[in-house]
Amino acid sequence: MDKTVKNVMEGKLTSSGLKIGVVCARFNAFFVEKLLEGAVDAFVRHGGNADDLAVAWVPGSYELPFVCSKMAKSGKYDAIMCLGVVIQGATTHAAQINGQVSKAIAQIGLESGIPVLYGLVTTENIDQAIERSGTKAGNRGADVMMAAVEMANLNRDCL
Numbered sequence: 001m002d003k004t005v006k007n008v009m010e011g012k013l014t015s016s017g018l019k020i021g022v023v024c025a026r027f028n029a030f031f032v033e034k035l036l037e038g039a040v041d042a043f044v045r046h047g048g049n050a051d052d053l054a055v056a057w058v059p060g061s062y063e064l065p066f067v068c069s070k071m072a073k074s075g076k077y078d079a080i081m082c083l084g085v086v087i088q089g090a091t092t093h094a095a096q097i098n099g100q101v102s103k104a105i106a107q108i109g110l111e112s113g114i115p116v117l118y119g120l121v122t123t124e125n126i127d128q129a130i131e132r133s134g135t136k137a138g139n140r141g142a143d144v145m146m147a148a149v150e151m152a153n154l155n156r157d158c159l
Contacts, residue, residue: 011154015048018078018152020145021071022053025084027060031121034133035083035141039119042142046149061086061097061120065104072112078152080108081117081144085133088124098122115151119144 022039024032036055044050054077056067061084071080082105088094102118109116121132121140132140 009154009158011150011152011158013046013146013150014153015043015046015052015149017052018048018149019052019054019076020048020148020152021068021077021080022055023064023067023071023080023082024055024057025059025061025064025082026057028085028087028129031085031129031133032083035085035119035121035139035144038134038139038142039081039083039145042145043149046146048149060084061101064101064120065108068105068116069108069112072108072114072116077114078156079115079117079148081119081148083119083141083144085121085123085129087126087129088122094122113155115148115155117144117148117151 024036040050040053043053058064058067064082064084068080068082071077086094086097101120105116105118119140121129123129
C-alpha cells in the first residue's frame with residue numbers, strides 16, 4: 001500500500017508580486033538595520049522588487065504589534081514581519097517584552113488571516129546580537145523574510 005501523501009501544500013520561495021510590510025524597532029537600531037538589510041536582500045534575491053516592501057519604524061519592540069495590526073487591517077500586504085533586538089539586562093524586562101510581543105504577533109496573524117512573522121532577536125548579550133545580525137550565525141532578518149515569502153504564497157495559493 002502506498003503511504004505517500006498526495007496533497008501536500010507548501011508555499012513557494014519566490015517573492016515576485018508579493019507585498020510585504022516590515023515593522024522595525026528603533027531601539028538597538030544598529031542591529032535592526034542589519035536585520036532589515038538582510039530581509040531586503042532576501043526579498044530581492046528571490047524575485048521581489050524592493051518597492052513592494054513597506055517599512056515602518058517604531059520606538060521599540062513593545063510597539064511592534066500595534067503597527068503590525070494596523071498593517072494587517074489595511075489589506076495591502078500579503079504578509080507582515082517585525083524586526084527587533086532585545087538584549088537581556090540585569091532585570092526581567094527582556095523576558096516581559098519578548099513574551100508580550102510574541103503573543104500579540106501570533107494573535108494578530110490568527111485574527112487577520114494574514115501571516116505575521118516574529119523576527120525579534122532575543123539575546124543574552126551584545127555578542128549574540130552581533131552574531132545573529134549578519135555575521136557567523138547568519139542574518140535573522142533574511143530568515144524571517146524567507147518565512148514571510150513562503151507563508152504569503154501558501155496563504156495565497158493553497159489555503
